[in-house]
């Protein structure tokens with residue numbers, strides 16, 4: 001696997017001048033951030049050796065490399081999800097390729113349902129920690145020490161230092177950044193109201209279908225991680241209305257400008 005992913009990184013490197021230092025994973029409806037990248041080199045996932053191909057609506061499916069706020073970045077415009085049928089190690093291939101490209105800091109974003117009843121649709125939430133509720137783990141299987149240890153520490157999955165930076169910038173920009181624990185489920189069903197209650201009892205503030213595998217793999221290879229959720233809807237059973245992917249995309253449209261300015265300022269500061 002290591003050698004294969006080195007090949008993928010080499011393929012990408014050939015198209016660049018300069019290595020990226022920050023990686024961005026852009027969630028459902030949040031891919032617009034990649035359009036802000038200057039002098040972009042865009043590489044469709046299907047062109048990259050070893051990369052799976054994403055199929056879900058709202059996920060464009062390409063790597064965009066270039067400059068953002070004066071920093072060299074690599075962004076995933078669209079990500080891979082476990083529910084699409086990819087194994088966890090396929091879902092997380094891009095994170096390892098980013099590591100091999102030289103990325104030391106990963107910013108993960110996602111659309112999530114609000115579990116904390118003080119939240120509302122359109123809020124942005126700084127992820128302080130997560131609960132892996134997918135029932136599996138991307139690191140199951142033989143461990144390759146070149147990426148990281150057999151039993152990785154997860155006591156600071158989301159960098160405290162980066163959280164401090166994000167909070168300071170949100171304050172400066174007057175963005176009411178919420179904070180909380182992200183519960184990662186497998187999807188593709190949205191949760192039942194009982195599952196949302198369970199997530200709350202467990203200490204969760206938001207639920208989603210991504211992020212957790214990528215963050216596990218990023219921490220395994222010692223990347224620093226910052227996570228931001230866009231609360232696109234209140235999770236099932238909180239409001240008396242059904243959930244839909246359309247609502248998720250509509251809300252990301254509404255928060256686009258504050259999301260963009262928050263991430264751009266954070267990239268500038270780190």
Ligand code: HPA
Nearest residue numbers: 111112113207208209235
């Ligand atoms: N649940 C799971 N994933 C989601 C949700 C949700 O309510 N909203 C956006 N992604």
